[in-house]
Amino acid sequence: MAVRTKLPEAPALPLNQILAGDCIDVMRSLPEASVDLIFADPPYNLQLKGELHRPDNSRVDAVDDHWDQFSSFAAYDKFTRDWLAAARRLLKPNGAIWVIGSYHNIFRVGSALQDAGYWILNDVVWRKSNPMPNFRGKRLTNAHETMIWASKSEAAKYTFNYDALKALNEGVQMRSDWVLPICTGHERLKDANGDKAHPTQKPESLLHRVLVGSTNPGDVVLDPFFGTGTTGAVAKMLGRQFIGIEREDSYREAAAQRIARVRPYDASALETSGSKRAEPRVPFGQLVERGMLRPGEVLVGPRGSTAKVRADGTLVGDRMTGSIHQVGAHYEGAPSCNGWTYWHFKREGKMVPIDFLRQQIRAELGEH
Amino acid sequence: MAVRTKLPEAPALPLNQILAGDCIDVMRSLPEASVDLIFADPPYNLQLKGELHRPDNSRVDAVDDHWDQFSSFAAYDKFTRDWLAAARRLLKPNGAIWVIGSYHNIFRVGSALQDAGYWILNDVVWRKSNPMPNFRGKRLTNAHETMIWASKSEAAKYTFNYDALKALNEGVQMRSDWVLPICTGHERLKDANGDKAHPTQKPESLLHRVLVGSTNPGDVVLDPFFGTGTTGAVAKMLGRQFIGIEREDSYREAAAQRIARVRPYDASALETSGSKRAEPRVPFGQLVERGMLRPGEVLVGPRGSTAKVRADGTLVGDRMTGSIHQVGAHYEGAPSCNGWTYWHFKREGKMVPIDFLRQQIRAELGEH
């Protein structure tokens, strides 16, 4: 009788945790082919020289952290190739990666991705609606950052929720340029002194779009440069699992507290549109993406009808799902309905039409 | 008596011509440090497999020309590094380059630029207002291309017409994302069969912005991948000199005919908004010398600080003597200060900045 040898068990995947340490070491310790998506915001290797002042003589708080210092392009390239290789090992065969950067580093990253066997699907431009100006008038305002979306290999059957992104974008195909504001205000994490907890915190709206578009509920999302945990926070909201890796103690602590405060959206809010739904005529999804309305939040009609907001900007009503217009029309028994004026949400005890939020966005967009 | 040997003359620069041949060979034959700006639209190294059809089954006319075929990244990299080196040799010390590309090649180009010693100034996103949709719904609509603007070296004093671009942008700084339509309609060159003469003809509006922003009238602009000559056409319109290099006979012919039809703008139309830096320098002492300010007169700062004018054009402040800038900076506790806008004097009950007097002097100077 043959003795059945037990195979060594693969180490368990540490889901919804923030792991301490160097991301390359940690990634090498994790089981291969176990992750659906990687979102990475690596150091940009800014090469800043002196100080910079605004015309009013105030000092610009520059990114001068030790983790952004590299001795040369060669050193940065080696670092990049090493972490990209470790990351690729962790991806499932149909997995994909997003990497964000600026002109300082993104060309190194893009070349390294291609050389490592990743297959670029799109480069996506995050167009900042409110970037910092160029104070000395010596260059163009640096008003965007670049994200590269790539699958593990050319053959990969990557996840792409085409219809969900189309729904987020007024019913037309999502483009490769995304206009979103930078992370400020309440969303921006502060330390005990009231200073920004992390110099380069990314907006949740950006991660919302990435995760809605390229993962499904329950997927495992790894962020090897976790920082203050935007990826984890949005993953939790959206019912995805996350794994964070972060070297700095202070960032890990801030991220853990932040994520603990996050309330996941209702499961029903996370179902995204199937492929045959009609086209909404308004960008209602942007209100959700930007956090102006929470998935799961209940909207109220003029005669007390209610409907629940989903993550892709559709509504769930009584035996009825669709755009804000469709659900409103359904309740009214009318052939059509302007959802923007029909639906209201509650703020500080008052019922406010959702059109109020659309006007806020339009005011921003109209300025460009 | 010594015989004076004539030095071999540098070959003359073939201005406003389209040169036939491989761009690397041709560039190597031209005199070094002779060109102000290079605009390059190199082959994109597209990796298209098979044909692409629209939902109605019509065939998309893809870029499959033989000049865009490279067997591997290594071959494309070698080509890129070779032409970038030849181009850099041609640039004057304060020259600059623009290269346009898509995610297929731009990361290779950007890395090669950095490795060759160019210094990236901005990456600029051309955001297409009317891109081709993604027919299969498998990716985001590829709605932009990327341009890299780089100087010959970090030390270069590159040309940047900040005020002209600001004027082009309704009075606010030009950003790194440019929204412009793709080249269609009358502007798109057709061959004898009515088909497009070149698969990737760039819009003139794009070159207009590049040349207004980073060259001056009379500058020499080289385009090593001339195609159907958009760079040459816009250069001629704008009173810049061009050198085109193109391998394909049909493109050269189309470009030559096109450029012959171009009528340059009037010289007066080419004057762009000037910068203050270009205006003649006026020492503060001249205001005293000319009697516009009396020695002993008291100047006032925005927060009530005061200083007394001396006969030699220095100011006496609170335990501090120096130039208008130094005393202003001292009061503000700032590293620097523009004394011309900081200090005010009283005329007819109103506080007037001393810059008003400088403008009077400059107006007089301008009359001669």
Next chain:
DNA sequence: GTCCTCTATGAATCTAGGA
């Protein structure tokens, strides 16, 4: 409470020229 003004700040490779 409302409206308005003022202030602070954000991934930034941010000067030019003469002595």
Next chain:
DNA sequence: TTCCTAGATTCATAGAGGA
């Protein structure tokens, strides 16, 4: 080359604070 000084230069947004 280095040093020194003149002097040119900002947009969108959030939040505080005053009228």
